[in-house]
Amino acid sequence: MESEGDDVELADTLEENGNQQNSNPNPQEQELRKVGYGIFEQMCETEQLEFLRVILESLNQQQLVKAETMICSLLQKDFISLLPAIGLEDIAAEILTYLDSKSLCAAELVSRQWKGLISDSKLWKKQLEQKVKTDRIWKGLLERRGWMHVIWQTETENPVLNSEFYRNLFPRVYIHVKKLKQNWINEEPTYKIINCNTNGESKGVYCLQYDNSKIISGHRDNTIKVWDTKSLECKQTLTGHTGSILSLQYEDNVLVTGSSDATVRIWDLSTSSIVTVLNYHTDPVLHVRFIGAILISSSKDQKIAVWSINRKSLTASLQTALIGHRAAVNAVEFDETFIVSASGDRTIKIWNAKTCEFVKTLKGHTRGVACIHYRGSLIVSGSSDHTIRLWDVDSGVCLRVLEGHNELVRCIRFDERKIISGAYDGRIKIWDLQGALNPRVSGNVLCLRTLWKHTGRVFRLDFDEFQIMSSSHDDLIIIWDFDVQGNPLEEVHEAIENLNDKMICE
Template sequence: MNPEQAESSTSLSLESASKELSQRYIDECSGCAQRFSSWSEEEQTHFVESLLQQMTHYQHGRVQAFLAPMLQRDFISALPARGLDHLAEKILAYLDAESLKSAELVCREWRRVVADGLLWKKLIELQVRSDNLWRGLAERKGWLQDLFRPQRGCQPKDNAYYRQLYPRILQDIERIENNWRSGKYRLHKIQCQSEASKGVYCLQYDEDKIVSGLRDNTIKVWDRRTFQCIKVLTGHSGSVLCLQYDENIIISGSSDSTVRVWDVHSGEALNTLYHHCEAVLHLRFAEGLMVTCSKDRSIAVWDMVSPKEITLRRVLVGHRAAVNVVDFDQRYIVSASGDRTIKVWHTTSCEFVRTLSGHKRGIACLQYRDRLVVSGSSDNSIRLWDIETGSCLRVLEGHEELVRCIRFDSKRIVSGAYDGKIKVWDLPAALDPRSSPAAMCVGTLVEHTGRVFRLQFDEFQIVSSSHDDTILVWDFLAEDDDGSETGGAAGGGGGGGGGGGDDDDDDDKSGRGAAGKFNPVGGNFIAGGDEDDADVD
């Protein structure tokens, strides 16, 4: 007899045995049950354990099969029955979207808990709070107020609304990523119409305005929605080469060698700083500290108590040519110069740390975040550096002239050059030593008719300025019927070589500004340089 036949025979014999229980057994079993019920819970447990020890393996299996359904409890349905709906909602709120959809299919009670708890709304709220892309979409699409700021008198949206909204958000995100990759955008153009010398050297924007510094010595503020000029700040006697603003002030640097402080709301001049003896090429401020750099080859570190109380703390020297750009965080100040080097200094002590060398000509731009420094040079290349070791991680090649501006986030690098082109690079690929050069550049955007001086971007758009006296807004999300121009990428491609590295993503330059507002990458640090003044040879 084979094992299958033996198992079948045993099963049949046991089944027949269960039908042949004696009356004596039935009577004795009833008496045992009555006695069992008279014992304490501890005594009952001890008795059952003793029985189990005397059973065969087969009997253990029978008992386990009998107990399994009894041990399964639908606690989600049981909690509301005891008035604990909030606990059931709290448990299901930990589920991701796919799991939440599955939970709705378990039974009517689970679906009711999901609906009554508005768990789809809470899932979207969690994403909006933690992800800049979701936050930006909420603002752009107008459903942010449904989540956090419902209008008085309006009927609140139900769970079905948010359940349908979630996949639409995913579709928008997919479309944005595809548009970045394929170079599809809607183009908005601001013609600055400078009366004297033409050129827009620096800019910064948020959801309400664009602030730009021009070669005609003015700062112009533009309405973000209408693209009309709403304010002109005058006072500099030279080109406005760099600027930065926050919720209270604008600080600008000029070829007239001064740094000026303005009220961001009224445009009133609040302070003028005299220190540098040549053009102020770049500046950056945050958390009571400001760093400026100049064609005079020096870097000035300032303490900011208030707009009218700014004092010089330290002057950093060591570069052998104009210092074209600075950036800093709580650890390091990073500077780049026409002398072809990047220098690193301790932020608190202002002591020199190390020099990053590799560019073959002067360095015009850089951005620093976490361990990563990305720089652009007059040698037409972009380099990625590990600030802790000083090693070059990757060289990106593709621009045909000086790389004048560069920004990066966790996904991409965007660069602008004197060849009039803006290139988009895949940052994770650039940091992967296994990636081929062909995988680096994912698109080239050509709309400017002059040198690209400055750019800034977020998940949805690039804003750039140029020697052609225009500011361009490249929108990768806009609907097809918004009435603006439609553009496309001139093509991908680009080269590179070198090593790889790691990428981190956090800190105050991650795209979220004060009070949790959505701001573009580098929103707290946008500056620029005048091609006549900067030394990048």
């Protein structure tokens, strides 16, 4: 219930903005009004609201507009400024932490009190901390620029790191992030090339994986090579397979490889040694994947083997085999829900990951399916029919067909925004994933760009927020870097610049 003073103020205001002829009532009218106010004050809340409704219904349009303005003015309460005045500054600051950067930028313009609260509470520093925790691009860019350490330092540790520092650092990073996203579409990437220099006719890099410190590649000459990410020098060559290395995956010190010698091998990277050799397949092992204690391999022998792997002893035992394809199983992906396999028989099959029971077959490609990437509710596949297809996992419906490659699509990966494909035509293409999922977007605009530097078939690729790494029959590993150019931050205080607020609010 509103206070009595507010009720009287509203009544007085309505009166003052009413008929100007009654702006100076005589003593008798004043007495009548006092009696009316007294009666109104004695009413319960429901009766007061009903009384006001009747009065409002009797007003003309002009009076209603004025009444609305007065009511809105009475309802406006700057609680953000009021809370610090009663010792609740922390609560006011906590409320403002829920604003995104655009809203926080606008909040600074509300009043000096709001801007002071934002500054004193170091909310721009908290914005940066939140971005680092939730956005891979922001985190990666801060690491690349050498800015990460300032996010977690305090002003006590470094006096330069005051509120104004973070207020100016945020738009600086924002601009770099925006430029990086634009570079994937508009700018020519820089190139770093590893020439593997394989002798004789055994040239070709069939598979690779990388992280911030190393690249591990599998080669046609039966070797596995470990490269330093920064120097691009080969630090180690692992031998043991008697056939080409067709697939690999590593995590921490565990490396699993599949080879044309029909074996799966488990390596300890800390000792660079083979711990276990798995013999089940009778033809080349075309793909291996492991998550946790489950390892899955697929082969030219048309079978998919499901293994239980002990991550400590690096041993494994066969649990079951999935049989159903009528040609080589070229690729396999899985998570805790489904196992998804792609085959030369032109189909994609989905299996229950827990029971290993067959679920459904996806048909649509007119030739063999060479590669897949499966995540969440989406499967993206590439085929020797030169096309890429997007599939809904639950319904099995083909959502889109992408055309543009001139030969077999050998490798495919996607993230939240884009699909990247590599093919035997030597091209790497970047596609708009969100556009591809929108049936109203024309297929003619979905290929954002084509990269062409390999002189042979593209066998494998992977990418992150900054770069693509690809390998080819030409014996090259190419790193395509889309990061914004510029000198790394040598002195952190250079981030304090007079940047226009529009850089954030645009």
